[in-house]
Amino acid sequence: MLIPIPCVVMRGGTSKGPFFLLDDLPHDEATRNRVLLAAMGSPDRRQIDGLGGGDSLTSKVVMVSKSARPGIDVEYLFAQVSIDSETVDTSPNCGNMLAGVAPFAIEHGLVAAGMPTTRVRVFNRNTGKVVEAVVQTPGGKVNYEGDVHIDGVPGSGAPILLNFLDAAGAKTGRLLPTGRVQDVIDGVPVSCVDFSSPIVFIAAASLGKSGYESKAQLDGDSALLARLEAIRLEAAQRMGMGDVRGKVLPKLVLLARPAQGGQISSRYFVPWNCHAAHAVTGALCVAAACSIPGTIAAELVQPDAAQPGLIGIEHPSGRLDTRVQIDGRDDDGLPLIRSAGVVRTAKPIVSGVVYVPGSAWEATV
Structure with a gap:
């Protein structure tokens, strides 16, 4: 039946x-x-x-x-x-x-x-x-x-306005799961950040990419996908997440300077292929990473002086705008991110x- x-x-x-x-x-x-x-x-x-x-x-x-x-x-x-x-x-x-x-x-x-x-x-x-x-x-x-x-x-x-409240350490319990703003894995600098979702950030240029590629171009690069997965597996161990083979967390993001009027360009992986647009939780983590001095994201972001807290994220299908509210810094100098918001339908x-x-x-x- x-x-x-x-x-x-x-x-x-x-x-x-x-x-x-x-x-x-x-x-x-x-x-x-x-x-x-x-x-x-x-x-x-x-x-x-x-x-x-x-x-x-x-x-x-x-x-x-x-x-x-x-x-x-x-x-x-x-x-x-x-x-x-x-x-x-x-x-x-x-x-x-x-x-x-x-x-x-x-x-x-x-x-x-x-x-x-x-x-x-x-x-x-x-x-x-x-x-x-x-x-x-x-x-x-x-x-x-x-x-x-x-x-x-x-x-x-x-x-539909979504405000994510106190989302730092959503899965690992720490905004910086490895305790550092940058690590080096397989010779590639990465930043591991956990805000709303744990993500491993990599400058696209570190892997010979522009960061402006289409989803099809990235999905068709089997050598790149294999290297990204190797980096992800090692990063997960360092983030205290254990063996994540077959699991979708942590995610991976390739970053570049903005090219279309936003604040940063992002290619978000889900994690074995590139997202056609961008995940919201991933976008919020990008925005948080941009607010942490010394991360890969902070080195590439181009803030809008006229709109503090706005992080416009360019992705393969266009742009996603986020807003971050920071209330000071903690004892380690990390931003206290009280909320991060995004509008969806x-x-x-x-x-x-x-x-x-x-x-x-x-x-x-």
Whole structure:
């Protein structure tokens, strides 16, 4: 028998995937993972038997629940579902998909809508951090239409402001996981920074690249990808993350000076191929790294004197603007980054049920 599970397929930022109420899924993690794999149609490169789109940016799942934590409205668990293996990874966060969490929560009665906007405090179970989302709700209804355009998405939509609060050390517990602003791995200078997501930053020129290459150019360079993976594996060990073979964290970013009017150019890897645009959590980490003296990012960034805190990040599909709020320095001279914000859009695409084989639920039925 096929089992129907309610869900809403939504676009969040430059990503897309099904949103579930956590209570509609198995409580046992192993069983839940089997259900999510079946729902997405994995493992299969085309994901022809499920909701996945055969791309890492469209093989993502969001699970939302009401929160009992003081001062928190809802909780959000993100899962990156592998396309061609039986892997469901809940170690990373996804800031793009996060854009859909507050609208989904309001529309499902988990949060009461205000007017003209609604502030939703979201606890991210992947990182243990809090994000404040501000959604347009004129007349007490979620509005998705507007004039905000984000590069990598056609058309425009209503703005959804995401403020990431105290996101330093999201996975490793430290803003600089190795304790240094720069390390050298395989003869290449790198900066390992953990803000919202742990990232290994490399100057593109250190690897013979301009930093302005297209996704196709970078994805077609097998020698580069192999070297990046070797650097990533060693960096993870130094960051205290252990053996990360087969895991998506930490991510990698190639940086260069800006060429299109922004503050820095970035090529974000997910991690085995280049992102078509840029991850939100990755962008926030880029912005944080630009604020730390001595990092690879700080050496390449060109700040806008007229707009302190603005870091416009150029990526293969355009530009993503972030804003960082710094409240002084700590005893080590590192910036105290209280919040980092970004504006995204989201849109529900279809609402209904996804059917999974009963065998996927066999441990709970």
